[in-house]
Amino acid sequence: MTIVAFTILVLFASLVAGFLGSLTGLGGGVVIVPLLTLVFGADIRYAIGASLVSVIATSSGAAAAYVKEGFSNIRIGMFLEMATTFGALFGAAMAAMIPASGIAVIFGIVLMYSAYLSSRPRHDRKSDQESDPLATRLHLDGTYPSRHGEIAYHVHAIPQGFSLMLVAGALSGLLGIGSGAMKVLAMDQAMHIPFKVSTTTSNFMIGVTAAASAGIYLNRGYIDPGLAMPVMLGVLSGSLIGTRVLVVAKTRLLRLIFGGVILALGIEMIYNGLTGRF
């Protein structure tokens, strides 16, 4: 296979990944590394480098649209980015120490957990009325637009949320993924931030988190232009198309299918990691 054929295949696969990722809200980043390693036979370090770059592209591309709607909370995002960026540095440092097979196994576990999260129904919790003194001092509470005007919300459990963000950042730096599912989990479940605010703020944070480890990966020679080019262009255009059709698509079935694909990839990553194929 020549470089032209290889590039076209990777471009197409990345486009589909980005499209499904944005349609289902699971992000295209999680499937890029298994795709490049299991299907295209790339070394996992090149795959992580390319994936990281595509994560920054989709996050920034989507955030550009989201921030203007007024859902994302810039203070929550910036405050928690302290945790995710430090975590990302740690994760990128760990990536140099853990053997490729170990990274593959961790990746597989994270994939299986993402598949589990995607199978659970989404819900919007009732907003808490009382405020947390720490949140008040940090000016984290905010409002979001709705049909009935601005709705106020309060932020809770800041230490727990912050710790979860450290882990999310470390996984992002180690595996080259956006860790969006875990970021949403930290904000939505732990900190009681409304779902829509959590998802948009998470998307906003993903780019900064990924940038924190991407610099290190670039310096370490993990980012190959020939491989990252079709991945970045494919995932970006796929996710942009995905946001366009989001309103009309029946996402429940798609989430189940995509969740199943992620589960299968997770099992294969773990199997190949344990049998020393990385």
Place this chain on the structure above:
Amino acid sequence: MKNAWTDQQIDDIIGTLLRVGVMVSALLVLLGGVLYLVRHGNMLPDYHVFRGEPTDLRNVERIIKDALSFNARGMIQFGLLLLIATPVARVAFTILAFALQRDRNYVIVTLIVFSVLLYSLIGGQR
């Protein structure tokens, strides 16, 4: 406080900044990519064994130099560098916005995030 932006205005500017950053970098990657395929398209891809990129494609200064001499891989890498720099620029802008709002705590928070990003991009270089 007259010069301070509202949070919504900050969001709007950030949105534009991100969009422009992504568009310009995607264009550069596309341009470099076409050039790369025209020049090297018939060779065989080799990502199976990890060797690491040559120093030319790791270092910020050298990437810029390569890109300016229309080296295809250098141009793609420069586009990717710009993409990585986009969230960094967003954080830099947020420092300014919080400073104008006289929100000292958040100037500090944002400065911390900014230094981590700079360290990653430049500090890790040998």
